[in-house]
Amino acid sequence: MRPLDLTEKKGKRVRIFFEGRELEGYEGEKLTVSLLANGIYWLTTSTEGRKRGAFTFGPVPMVVNGVKNVDARKTKVQDGMKVERQVYGEFQEEPVGNYSGSVKEVVVDVAVIGGGPAGLGATLELQDSLMIALIEEKGWLGGDLWIRGVEVEGFGDPKRAVGDLVDKLNENVKVFLGSSALGVFEKGEYFLIPVVKSNELIEILAKRVVLATGAVESIMLFENNDMPGVFRRDFALEVMNVWEVAPGWNVAVTGSRAEEVIEELERWGIDYVHIPNVKRVEGEEKVEKVVDMNGNEYKVDALVFADGRRPDINPITQAGGRLFFRRGYFRPVIDQQHRIKHGIYVAGSAVSIKPPYANYIEGRLVGAYILKEFGFESEPCVYEEKLKEYEPEALQIPKIPFDKFNLEDVQICGCDVSLKKVDDVVRRGITDLQIIKRLTHLAMGFCQGRYCLFNGAVVVAQRTGKKLSEIDLPVARSPIKNVRMGVLARR
Amino acid sequence: MLPERAEIVVIGGGIVGVTIAHELARRGEDVVVLEKRFIGSGSTFRCGTGIRQQFNDEANVKVMKRSVELWKKYSEEYNFSFEQTGYLFLLYDDKEVEEFKRNIKIQNKFGVPTRLITPEEAKEIVPLLDISEVIAASWNPTDGKADPFASTTAFALKAKEYGAKLLEYTEVKGFIIEDGEIKGIKTNRGVIKTGIVVNATNAWAKLINAMAGIKVHIPIEPYKHQAVITQPIKRGTIRPMIISFKYGHAYLTQTSHGGIIGGVGYEIGPTYDLTPTYEFLREVSYYFTKIIPALKDLLILRTWAGYYAKTPDSNPAIGKINELSDYYIAAGFSGHGFMMAPAVAEMVADLITKGKTDLPVDWYDPYRFERGELRSTALQMG
Numbered sequence: 110m111r112p113l114d115l116t117e118k119k120g121k122r123v124r125i126f127f128e129g130r131e132l133e134g135y136e137g138e139k140l141t142v143s144l145l146a147n148g149i150y151w152l153t154t155s156t157e158g159r160k161r162g163a164f165t166f167g168p169v170p171m172v173v174n175g176v177k178n179v180d181a182r183k184t185k186v187q188d189g190m191k192v193e194r195q196v197y198g199e200f201q202e203e204p205v206g207n208y209s210g211s212v213k214e215v216v217v218d219v220a221v222i223g224g225g226p227a228g229l230g231a232t233l234e235l236q237d238s239l240m241i242a243l244i245e246e247k248g249w250l251g252g253d254l255w256i257r258g259v260e261v262e263g264f265g266d267p268k269r270a271v272g273d274l275v276d277k278l279n280e281n282v283k284v285f286l287g288s289s290a291l292g293v294f295e296k297g298e299y300f301l302i303p304v305v306k307s308n309e310l311i312e313i314l315a316k317r318v319v320l321a322t323g324a325v326e327s328i329m330l331f332e333n334n335d336m337p338g339v340f341r342r343d344f345a346l347e348v349m350n351v352w353e354v355a356p357g358w359n360v361a362v363t364g365s366r367a368e369e370v371i372e373e374l375e376r377w378g379i380d381y382v383h384i385p386n387v388k389r390v391e392g393e394e395k396v397e398k399v400v401d402m403n404g405n406e407y408k409v410d411a412l413v414f415a416d417g418r419r420p421d422i423n424p425i426t427q428a429g430g431r432l433f434f435r436r437g438y439f440r441p442v443i444d445q446q447h448r449i450k451h452g453i454y455v456a457g458s459a460v461s462i463k464p465p466y467a468n469y470i471e472g473r474l475v476g477a478y479i480l481k482e483f484g485f486e487s488e489p490c491v492y493e494e495k496l497k498e499y500e501p502e503a504l505q506i507p508k509i510p511f512d513k514f515n516l517e518d519v520q521i522c523g524c525d526v527s528l529k530k531v532d533d534v535v536r537r538g539i540t541d542l543q544i545i546k547r548l549t550h551l552a553m554g555f556c557q558g559r560y561c562l563f564n565g566a567v568v569v570a571q572r573t574g575k576k577l578s579e580i581d582l583p584v585a586r587s588p589i590k591n592v593r594m595g596v597l598a599r600r
Numbered sequence: 601m602l603p604e605r606a607e608i609v610v611i612g613g614g615i616v617g618v619t620i621a622h623e624l625a626r627r628g629e630d631v632v633v634l635e636k637r638f639i640g641s642g643s644t645f646r647c648g649t650g651i652r653q654q655f656n657d658e659a660n661v662k663v664m665k666r667s668v669e670l671w672k673k674y675s676e677e678y679n680f681s682f683e684q685t686g687y688l689f690l691l692y693d694d695k696e697v698e699e700f701k702r703n704i705k706i707q708n709k710f711g712v713p714t715r716l717i718t719p720e721e722a723k724e725i726v727p728l729l730d731i732s733e734v735i736a737a738s739w740n741p742t743d744g745k746a747d748p749f750a751s752t753t754a755f756a757l758k759a760k761e762y763g764a765k766l767l768e769y770t771e772v773k774g775f776i777i778e779d780g781e782i783k784g785i786k787t788n789r790g791v792i793k794t795g796i797v798v799n800a801t802n803a804w805a806k807l808i809n810a811m812a813g814i815k816v817h818i819p820i821e822p823y824k825h826q827a828v829i830t831q832p833i834k835r836g837t838i839r840p841m842i843i844s845f846k847y848g849h850a851y852l853t854q855t856s857h858g859g860i861i862g863g864v865g866y867e868i869g870p871t872y873d874l875t876p877t878y879e880f881l882r883e884v885s886y887y888f889t890k891i892i893p894a895l896k897d898l899l900i901l902r903t904w905a906g907y908y909a910k911t912p913d914s915n916p917a918i919g920k921i922n923e924l925s926d927y928y929i930a931a932g933f934s935g936h937g938f939m940m941a942p943a944v945a946e947m948v949a950d951l952i953t954k955g956k957t958d959l960p961v962d963w964y965d966p967y968r969f970e971r972g973e974l975r976s977t978a979l980q981m982g
Contacts, residue, residue: 156832156858168831178831178897178898198832198833198834198835198858199833199834200831200833200834200894200897200898201894201897202727202728202894203894204893204894204895204896204897205897206896206897208896291878292878294877301878303878303881429875524832541638543638543641543645544638547645547749550857553901553902554901555831555899555901557901557902586876586902586903586904587876587877587878587881587903588881588900588902591831591899591900591901592899592900593896593897593898593899593900594885594888594889594895594896594897594898594899594900595885595889595895595896595897596885597881597882597885597886597900598882598885598886598888598889598896599886600886
């Protein structure tokens with residue numbers, strides 16, 4: 110077993126070489142996970158020289174078999190693979206990507222973007238009557254449910270529940286795994302959803318669209334929050350429950366949703382310390398120590414933060430939806446049938462934060478609305494009633510302790526944007542996020558603001574006394590997911 | 601608060617409006633800028649950074665030569681970045697080469713040091729270039745690029761120091777006119793008394809003209825043009841602005857942050873819509889990777905759109921409208937207004953303060969459309 114393996118792996122063993130050192134991996138494993146299992150956290154270095162790992166915000170470009178700028182999160186290990194660190198800006202002067210092959214076209218009735226409980230719910234509701242494309246960026250279906258280990262209300266064992274739902278999918282459903290939708294483009298009679306699967310370009314034409322695009326983790330602000338060994342809740346759960354690798358053996362946990370992580374750590378027998386108010390993490394190549402607001406120090410080998418999820422607003426605004434602020438987060442404005450506009454439905458945690466089972470019901474609900482639109486019999490009111498049993502969760506708006514932080518060490522965005530850079534601009538009197546974006550580069554990097562725009566708005570609100578509901582968020586532009594130019598260059 | 605009156609009101613707080621106000625304030629004039637959103641928020645906010653003197657007629661070459669002098673002067677004085685990293689036009693056939701030889705002749709005649717260079721020389725300037733189909737290139741090392749928002753902000757700051765008032769979120773709603781004379785301007789924040797107005801609203805110019813009741817036919821229409829940016833790569837990888845007419849009227853360069861920025865000729869309109877399209881994503885990817893194959897492996901981070909305020913000959917309308925005293929227009933820059941702004945500011949300030957200018961402002965005569973005297977089409981990128 111490797112240093113951080115939680116279980117003995119049964120897959121085929123492969124040898125990989127990291128910075129010349131021979132390590133053990135298993136076929137099918139993601140590169141970032143194999144390295145973690147071997148105790149390697151520091152994988153890449155930002156433009157300004159900050160060490161970075163793979164499990165919080167920011168990209169992870171690495172040199173793989175001599176090829177620079179490979180996304181380590183999307184790379185699976187192979188026998189003999191040679192891996193090295195690089196600095197962000199390094200790239201391949203001689204392109205190596207294989208962009209041959211023509212563009213594939215797929216025509217369906219409904220495109221469901223997102224394969225979590227809501228996407229599965231919508232698909233299952235629709236599949237007996239209509240043709241569906243189910244598009245999921247991850248390598249698995251089940252979304253946030255699939256990364257959980259402990260029992261979930263309404264579903265019981267999460268893995269078994271996902272298995273049961275997936276087993277029910279029929280031949281009317283085309284499933285696209287590991288596939289990123291670049292946006293939704295209205296074409297009058299239909300919608301065009303370009304999808305990228307490795308380097309393949311697939312154009313999905315659909316009469317209706319369901320955005321079951323989920324929520325993203327809130328990024329907590331503390332000093333060195335970008336360093337290797339810091340885990341976002343979803344990444345921590347993924348390494349434990351999907352790959353059976355520990356984030357560390359002695360883990361600090363923080364955030365308003367810390368219990369969700371603690372339950373999972375206890376299930377795996379991983380030692381942890383709960384630190385409610387983290388000020389700073391420190392270490393040479395990875396987290397070695399956490400300091401809290403009272404100056405207490407804790408020796409740990411990783412820190413997991415879980416501070417609640419907020420709807421991913423990017424797919425919504427790119428598709429033409431509008432937002433409003435309620436219960437601590439920005440949400441899509443929807444009509445009585447859960448549409449952001451004609452033909453485009455939203456379901457799940459893209460709409461509001463609630464348990465996976467409620468998201469599943471909401472998926473079934475929009476499926477029922479669509480069936481009605483197509484003239485089939487359906488009973489949306491049954492799901493409507495059920496959904497009413499779930500009050501959407503409220504999230505606390507974070508209070509940033511500006512005077513207690515060394516603001517330069519707190520990263521607000523994965524692209525070398527410190528809290529200080531943003532705060533300086535706001536304190537100069539600039540409170541329009543469009544201008545703040547321009548002056549600081551906030552939300553202009555790889556994540557298009559997914560993980561930083563909300564915190565940017567919080568800075569403005571806190572410094573000016575403006576309400577978050579009065580702050581306009583810049584809208585997302587296509588492509589809503591990064592795509593290599595060669596993929597789109599086909600003729 | 602809205603000032604009660606101003607000698608001169610400039611409508612529009614983009615690069616053109618701001619540089620005009622800056623120039624007037626520098627000369628001691630009492631000037632107010634009315635901007636409906638924030639300074640630099642329109643097409644300036646969405647602009648592609650390029651500054652070039654490689655045009656194909658005397659007036660534009662002269663104006664841009666002066667403009668580059670001013671870009672140099674003010675970037676040094678006000679400490680914003682203007683890099684003279686050149687413009688490189690890639691040429692692929694004899695016809696193109698002949699045309700550019702003619703252009704270079706005009707440029708050289710008025711002191712712009714453009715040269716026709718070999719493909720190998722072009723590759724020395726941009727090592728990532730694919731020169732397999734390139735037969736020559738037009739190269740002027742004194743062209744350059746600047747950050748449109750940073751430079752507009754710098755001019756705005758100085759204009760204020762010279763006493764100009766820049767009013768944001770102040771939208772013009774109408775004019776108060778008596779006997780063919782401007783008496784004031786109505787805004788969403790009240791009325792401001794003035795006698796002299798400059799319409800520097802580019803894509804919105806016809807709306808302001810209509811409010812002022814201008815009868816002269818000045819056809820300026822908004823067209824949607826789009827741009828792309830890639831992930832940042834090592835700075836200094838692509839220094840000049842690279843142009844390829846063969847490949848989609850493409851223009852591309854690297855920003856100071858490291859991303860590759862640019863666009864193609866794909867034009868939609870007339871429209872005020874600004875949603876980026878999938879078709880643009882496909883086109884720009886195809887053309888850019890033809891010019892620089894290394895771009896294939898780079899990630900596209902974002903696309904966006906802005907207006908080209910176009911006239912039928914791709915030249916702006918700059919000048920005084922005689923039917924209404926005192927009304928000036930500086931609009932319709934057709935995709936190259938950012939680079940022209942400092943020289944345009946000088947021309948407009950000259951017209952207002954002296955009644956004449958040494959720069960060839962007649963080329964941009966607002967009456968030429970009505971007279972049917974269109975100019976030779978100005979070289980437009982993207």
